[in-house]
Structures are given as C-alpha cells and as structure tokens.
Amino acid sequence: MKxxxxxxKVYELTLGVIEEVNSRFEDTIRLATYISxxxxxxxxxxxxxxxxxxxxxxxxxxxxxxxxxxxxxxFNAAVQGAANTFRMLxxxxxxxxPNGDSRAWHERISSGQKSLMALTTLGFLATLYNxxxxxxxxxxxxxxxxxxxxxxxxxxILMNGQDRIxxxxxYGLSPFYNLGxxxxxxxxxxxxxxxAAAFWAESLLAGFSPFSVTTSETFEGTVAKxxxxxxxxxxxxNMLNENYLGEKYLRERMPNDYTPESxxxxxxxxxxxxxxxxxxxxxxxxxxxxxxxxxxxxxLWHWFEAYYGGLGRFVDKSYTAVRKGYNNVMADEAVEIxxxxxxxxxxxxGKKAMTWHPRKYRERKLEIKxxxxxxxxxxxxxxxxxxQRYKNIMGLxxxxxxxxxxxxxxxxxxxxxxxxxxxxxxxxxxxLFRIRxxxxxxxxxxxxxxxxxxxxxxx
Numbered sequence: 001m002k003x004x005x006x007x008x009k010v011y012e013l014t015l016g017v018i019e020e021v022n023s024r025f026e027d028t029i030r031l032a033t034y035i036s037x038x039x040x041x042x043x044x045x046x047x048x049x050x051x052x053x054x055x056x057x058x059x060x061x062x063x064x065x066x067x068x069x070x071x072x073x074x075f076n077a078a079v080q081g082a083a084n085t086f087r088m089l090x091x092x093x094x095x096x097x098p099n100g101d102s103r104a105w106h107e108r109i110s111s112g113q114k115s116l117m118a119l120t121t122l123g124f125l126a127t128l129y130n131x132x133x134x135x136x137x138x139x140x141x142x143x144x145x146x147x148x149x150x151x152x153x154x155x156x157i158l159m160n161g162q163d164r165i166x167x168x169x170x171y172g173l174s175p176f177y178n179l180g181x182x183x184x185x186x187x188x189x190x191x192x193x194x195x196a197a198a199f200w201a202e203s204l205l206a207g208f209s210p211f212s213v214t215t216s217e218t219f220e221g222t223v224a225k226x227x228x229x230x231x232x233x234x235x236x237x238n239m240l241n242e243n244y245l246g247e248k249y250l251r252e253r254m255p256n257d258y259t260p261e262s263x264x265x266x267x268x269x270x271x272x273x274x275x276x277x278x279x280x281x282x283x284x285x286x287x288x289x290x291x292x293x294x295x296x297x298x299x300l301w302h303w304f305e306a307y308y309g310g311l312g313r314f315v316d317k318s319y320t321a322v323r324k325g326y327n328n329v330m331a332d333e334a335v336e337i338x339x340x341x342x343x344x345x346x347x348x349x350g351k352k353a354m355t356w357h358p359r360k361y362r363e364r365k366l367e368i369k370x371x372x373x374x375x376x377x378x379x380x381x382x383x384x385x386x387x388q389r390y391k392n393i394m395g396l397x398x399x400x401x402x403x404x405x406x407x408x409x410x411x412x413x414x415x416x417x418x419x420x421x422x423x424x425x426x427x428x429x430x431x432l433f434r435i436r437x438x439x440x441x442x443x444x445x446x447x448x449x450x451x452x453x454x455x456x457x458x459x
C-alpha cells in the first residue's frame with residue numbers, strides 16, 4: 001500500500017500536473033468560445049456544440065478511428081485539424097449582405113482566409129530577414145541554409161548570426177507559412193524550382209497528413225518511415241540507422257576499422273555503455289575484438305528515447321543542467337551550460353546546425369569516389385568538354401583519405417576519454433565537446449576545399 005501511495009504521489013506531481021495544465025488551457029478556450037457565441041446571440045445548445053468542437057473533439061471519430069488511433073499517435077486530432085482548416089479555406093461569406101446588397105468577390109473572402117494569406121506573406125518576409133541576418137561559416141555557407149528542412153517546415157524561425165529562435169507552427173497552418181518560405185528561397189536562389197516545390201509538398205504532407213511525415217536518404221525509406229505505425233518506427237529507424245530527420249545516429253565504422261560495436265556508443269548513458277562493454281568482455285571480446293554478444297547500446301537507447309517522449313526529454317535535460325550547475329559550483333573546472341541544455345528553453349532556442357557539414361561530406365565523398373572509379377576505367381569514362389566533371393577529383397580523393405584518417409584518430413580519442421576512470425566529470429565533458437568541434441571542423445574544411453575547387457550546387 002505504501003508503494004502505491006508513493007506511485008500515486010509521483011504521478012500527481014509529474015503526469016498529473018501536465019494533464020491538469022492541458023485541461024485548464026483547453027477548458028479556458030472552450031469557455032471563452034461559449035461565452036462569445038452566447039453574447040453574439042447564438043442559442044445555448046448551439047454555443048455548447050461550437051465550444052466542444054473549437055478544439056479536437058475526442059468523442060467524434062469514424063468507424064476505424066479507434067483502430068487507427070491505436071497505431072498512429074494523434075491520428076484523430078490530425079484528421080479533425082485538417083478538416084477544420086479545409087473548411088476555413090473553402091467557405092466564403094454569403095453572396096448577399098444582411099441588408100440584401102450583393103458582395104463583390106473580394107468582399108466574400110473570410111477573415112480566416114485573409115489570415116492564411118497573411119501567413120504566406122509572413123513566411124516570405126521572415127525568410128528574407130533570416131537570409132540577411134544569418135552569418136556565413138568558414139566554408140562560406142550561410143547558417144540559415146544549414147537549418148534542416150524538418151525544423152523549417154514545423155517552426156517559425158528567426159536567425160541571429162549562427163543562432164536561431166524557433167516557435168512551433170500550428171498544425172494545419174504551416175503549409176501556408178511555408179509557401180512564403182518556398183517562394184522566397186526559390187526567388188533568391190537558395191533552392192531550385194523543383195526543390196522549392198518539393199519542400200512545399202513535404203510541408204503539405206506534414207501539415208495535413210494524419211501520418212507523421214519523416215525523411216530518409218532514399219524515397220523508399222521516407223515512405224516506409226512515414227506510414228509505419230508509431231510503435232514500429234524505432235525498430236525501422238534502427239534497421240535504416242536513421243533518426244526522424246534522416247540523419248545517422250549510430251556511429252559507423254571507418255574503412256579498415258574493426259572496433260567492436262559496444263565500443264562505438266556515444267549517445268546512451270554511461271551505465272548502459274559499461275553494461276554492454278561488460279557483456280562483450282564476458283562473452284570473449286575486448287576493446288579491440290568482438291565477443292559473442294557485441295551490441296551498440298545506442299540501438300536500445302534509441303527505442304527508449306522514442307517511447308519516453310517529451311516528459312523523458314524534460315527529465316533528461318533537467319538532470320544534465322542540474323549536474324552541470326552543481327559541478328560549476330563545487331568543482332574547480334567549469335562546464336559550459338548552453339540554452340540548449342535547459343528544458344523548455346531548448347525547444348525555442350535552435351542550436352547551431354552541427355550535422356549539415358558531416359552529411360554533406362558523406363554525400364561528396366560518395367560522389368568523388370564514384371567519379372574517380374569512373375575516370376580510371378577507360379570504358380566508363382565520360383566525355384568532359386567543359387573540364388568540370390572530373391575537376392580536381394584526385395586532389396579531393398586524397399583529401400578524403402586524410403579526413404577519414406583524422407576522424408578515425410578523433411574517434412579513438414573519444415573512446416579513450418569515455419573509458420577513462422581518472423578524468424573528472426568536467427574534464428570529460430569539455431574534452432568531448434572539443435572533439436565534437438574538431439570532427440565538425442574537419443568536415444567543414446573539406447567542404448570549403450570542395451567549394452573552392454568544384455563550386456557549390458548553386459554554381
């Protein structure tokens with residue numbers, strides 16, 4: 001009984017608080033709608049019906065609503081939200097005014113439709129602002145252009161140098177805002193016409209589809225991840241080694257690297273990493289050789305992160321921020337606490353994009369390796385009258401070998417730091433931060449060299 005009381009108290013102070021706050025906000029909106037409708041002269045029963053449907057009415061669903069809702073999170077809410085937006089978009093004011101006069105075509109446009117037009121204008125102007133306020137990095141690439149489309153599609157973004165403030169866009173309204181974003185980026189050359197159209201098409205899916213639209217390196221992967229049931233997504237992402245952004249989240253071996261899987265973890269907690277290293281050791285492995293049971297714990301941690309949701313991330317970030325703060329008070333060496341480390345603040349403070357250059361390096365590495373193989377095969381070599389197809393591919397191929405060697409060294413240093421039993425918490429965190437910065441800088445410098453010798457996609 002005591003355990004039950006403790007459990008009830010924990011629920012009351014955590015999930016119970018969240019549920020209560022959500023209910024208060026929703027009830028406030030419904031009450032305000034009811035009062036406004038009654039004051040406008042609507043019958044009380046009609047006002048009550050309007051108030052019930054002003055947000056998602058969870059009592060309303062189709063024959064398959066319960067089944068689909070059990071496989072796809074927020075399916076019912078997404079369908080109702082899309083339907084409400086469609087009604088707002090298509091319903092005009094009556095042709096006749098209350099006094100019998102006819103309305104001109106532009107007078108029939110509703111306030112909601114004017115708001116959607118204003119959203120498109122806002123998206124266009126915000127993009128112009130962001131491109132002007134964005135810094136360029138050492139490779140000459142604007143920070144704004146490095147922001148992943150996943151965040152652009154779902155957030156109102158304001159750039160400040162290399163940092164950004166982002167606020168979530170309302171479901172069902174984001175496509176109208178992103179139409180302005182696509183128009184601005186296309187007109188200023190940040191996107192081709194086809195890319196701008198694809199960006200807006202993805203925004204339409206994300207804004208209206210009841211399925212959670214995600215991205216992948218391949219079209220097949222995008223389709224599979226989008227339509228997979230919510231409970232199955234983590235397993236599919238494990239198979240593809242892609243998170244919801246389409247980015248690699250499991251560290252992959254470099255060429256001629258035979259490091260055991262259990263030694264390649266970098267995202268899961270320390271206790272989990274140590275557990276899987278011990279399993280590898282017990283089953284005949286070592287730090288250099290795989291045992292019978294050699295698993296990267298980041299795979300399991302990805303499942304855990306997917307299921308514990310926003311509450312888990314809040315707890316995780318709270319713990320990290322408190323631990324860093326405690327260290328800075330008690331220890332001699334301080335650890336930097338960024339806005340991204342602080343719960344709630346991190347949701348509106350977009351950190352510098354640290355994945356764009358590594359991803360671009362992997363794409364260009366594949367391109368150069370294929371071009372070198374093509375050039376060295378007389379039967380496969382293509383005519384190159386403009387001297388652009390094979391321009392500096394040998395120099396870039398050599399640079400790739402040097403980058404891979406440097407990344408291999410940095411990852412070895414990272415493993416040594418994580419395995420150290422003598423380094424303090426602050427020293428570990430600062431050294432790991434330095435290594436991540438060095439890894440990023442190595443790929444950035446390669447991309448700079450590539451841009452200088454072969455040009456950018458826009459060239």
